[in-house]
Amino acid sequence: MITPNEKSIHRWDFKRYTEILYTLIGCITLIVALSLLEISQKGHFSLDNATPWYGFIDFFAIILAFSIFLISYYTYHQIQNSRLAVVGFTFLIVGVFDAIPLLTCPYIYVPYGMEAVPGKAVIYLLLARLLNAAGLLILVSMPENRKGRLGREWRLVLSLLVISAVIMLVESFPGAADYIYGPEGMKPVGNLLMGAAGLLYAYNTCRAIIDLGKNGDSSSKTMACAFILMLFSQIITIGAYSMNDVRHLLGCILKLLGFMLFFNIFFIHGIRRPYVLLSKAKEELNEYAYELDRLVDKRTYELKQVNKRLMADLDVARGIQHAMLPSTLPQNEFVSFVSGYLPAENLSGDFYNVIKIDDTQYGIYIGDVSGHGVSAAMLTVFTFQRILSLMDEIGKEGMTIPAMVLKHLYDSFNAANFSEELYIVLIYGVYNTETGIFSYASGGLNTSPLRLRPDGSIQELDAEGFAICKLGDLFTPKFSNRQVMLFPGDRLILYTDGLVEAANKERQPYSKERLKELLSRHHKWNASVMIERILKDVKQYSEQLNDDVTILAIDVLRPF
Template sequence: MLTLKKDRKIHIDKNYVILSLVWLGLLILFQLVGIYGEKWYVIFETQSFLYYHTFLEFFTIVIYFAIFIITYYTYSKNRRARLIIMFCTFFIVGFIDFFHTMTYSGMPGFFTEASIPIATTYWMIGRLIFAMGLLGAALVPVHKEVIHNRLYYVLGSIGIIFFIFYLVSYHINIFPAMFIEGQGLTALKIALEYVVMALLGIAILVFLKDYRNTKNVIFIQMAVGLSFGFFSEASFTLYSNVHDSYNMVGHIYKVISSYFVFRAIFIKNLDSPYIKLSCATEKIKKYAENLEKLVQERTKALEDANEKIIKDLQYARRIQQSLLPPKTLNLGNVTFASEFIPCQNVSGDFYDIYEIDDENIGIYIADVAGHGPSAAMMTIFTERVVAHKNNNFVKNEMLSCQKTLLHLYNEFNKSNFPVEMHIAILNGIYNKTTGVFSYCSAGMNTAPILIRSSGKMEMLDKSQGFPICKLGGVFVPEYLEAQIQLKAGDRIIFYTDGLIGNFSSNTFFREETLEEILHRNNSNSAVELRKDINREIRSIAKTKFIDDDITFVIMDVSDNY
């Protein structure tokens, strides 16, 4: 059975293709020159050749010094070792090419007479330094950094320039002949050109290796530039007259070579960072737009979630308030008037008034640590434990404030409430027949105020017990019950510390203010007293923030049952 394998796509790097086409074109052109060389061979008129030669040479000299400036100043930013070799190379070669141009046959000379030997020697030295410098730069790892003072390298380069200038200009005889008029290039000159070509060829391969590792197209451009330089040197192995067409073609290739090298170095060191910055700016702009859109979406989601939470809290508030007794309640000879003001949607304060039997009325007021939903859930727990009969808590035990609080303490410790939560509660029982009011406190930091029919006030502070908290495993509290005889016309106000607390700086009401209100409403009903207290709360709330739940219950006793 034959299995046909799915064809794999072969990825061809277009940059290698471009470089290959450049080499193919240069080889074809070089071959055509070899075939039709005699037909196309021209010896230019001296002045005409000098004009073009000077223009082309100065073009490359300007480019070399531009490369020097770019690499010299870029080195101070990124400290790459390659840049040291490059700025030294182009600085030296720029001056040597200048000397070569000024001493070329037919030129006025530069500190010495122009001559073919001097110009050719300058040329060969410049080409060797150029090829060795670029190969040396290519062999240094791309990202290798060094911390050297660049000025020393410039001074060293200046020394080399003066040394070469002195030797070539004033001691040309120590150098072997490179060109002999009437004969053409010497074997040494041709051999040295081949050495330069070999050095450039190796440099091309090293830059291609850098491209393979980094995929940075700049190294392809360097390879293209050096390829033109390679064929430029090949052209200089063919001329037989310093003013002929082979020499001119070599200089044209040299200009093209210098342009591509400049382009690669310029993009690498100057243009590329700005391109990256532009791309980064564009990305940041897109990210900002996406971020703005995302923020809007998240804001909408938060608004929706917040709206749902608010609705849920409003529902919780209604449920909590539905568990509270009516604000005005008449149970036989006792009238109750209450007020419940949460500082948030749901409150940590709660109270209840309930009939235990025909003779006894139960009442409690409590304050849970904290506010909000968690505290509100505690109110439901307390209401179910204290005010409702069940199999484990019989009616006779409900008639004891002391047993009721101990039962609440034990049930609380059986629950899974967090250890940081606790309940401060005051539980009371009023017997309508005897007029006795029994009460027991579990950590409540406010004491009810008894206002006799005569106007005399008493604090019901004879019972102070341990709060309901998660210490059942290490501590069993003892709750002491206190009693007070009530008569017709007597009044008790129960309240949480949101109204008046132990510390005057943290209370909403001043104690004197409450006493004043109680005195002036001594002959008024519980409902009227509640209205007066509420008016005072609203007045103070205009200038003072309500930061705690406020709850109070007024109990009025009329004729005995």
């Protein structure tokens, strides 16, 4: 855990300020050395024939200013940084104002005294310093990547209007230069203007150092060094008495160095930085891709292990479900029960059973539960256990009333903690061997029992009913008892929807009509052979079963 003191030390890491400190010490050392030289000379230190160098230095500074403008102009639509764009147009104005004395008054760069310098040239040079300092103030004051309303074309027009207005103003007041400088050098007003530019540079330096402390961006460091050079280019020029004064030469050199640093900043942001970021992004993307591959391999292995455990759990659930299905069904000389079952590939929820209520009555039920997998298996177990427990709760007489059995099952299901999307559909019936009556009630099973007569005719019984679902708080269904007389030789077929909905490759269902046609054609076969033939036909019809196929036959035996 990092303490507040450690955070403060981390924030003020002095290593990041090394270049700024060196720049500051170098500029201070330069001024001190020049002052000592002037003291030893007992006056200002001048260089013979030094003024032509001013022209070359200013010429390169003007090229840098125009280069900064061009970079900001042509990269604006890509980087959308209004802060750099405004400063770029400021350098356009500065470059024009610096170029005016160079083009219109070239003789100021020959070895003459200050008295030979036209006043207008000095005004343009001072305006260039002030506008440069003010424009760079925008650089440190505006938010990063702020998008402005004016495009680069409108900024260009605005800059040209400013240049034209300033030139017209200077040309209209030629006597203004008398208040700025004279033969003896800069007057107080001129020095005041240079000092104002210096103060702006000092403020910009502080803001750049603060930004460096906040974000640690290398451009803020370069910017701070450039501001220091521009600041000391103003300081060292104050007090110069002639164009041959070495202060003028050193001030021009410092300004050129500052412009070079600003060019570096604009070059990085406008041209080099996108490529650097792109290269860095490609490296990060490669690292992410490698890490993603490694993570995918790891997750794939984990998923395989989870799937392995899940399949093992499904096998256990499938074993539980199959164990609940009866291996043998009760029968006597009056009735025979035969079942057939084809499991789907996924764990499904078909169930059936025949329970002996007493010597003459048998409870029969067949049904399906919602969904697949473990939840279906658990619902199947619930249904088996609940129907068996009703034998003790409502007694044998209650078990002979199908509607009562379904009503208790509905209430028990709603009392249990099952989710709302789960449900059970089934038919529960009771066959009385003495009367031959089959009483039944439907709990929403969507298949109708089929009564196969000895002559091969088929009667479809009514099987409308309400499913066993989680609507106990909203609705109480009324389950109806229905009855049908079964005569010797009759056969009652109960089945789940997995049989008639089994589809072939063309996605055509097996259908109830196909089932009825098969039953009618083979009505003389015994129940076991018939069910075996039906399951074989379904399996051939549908290569892959998506739901269990369950069929239960009640075969009323002939008395001979």
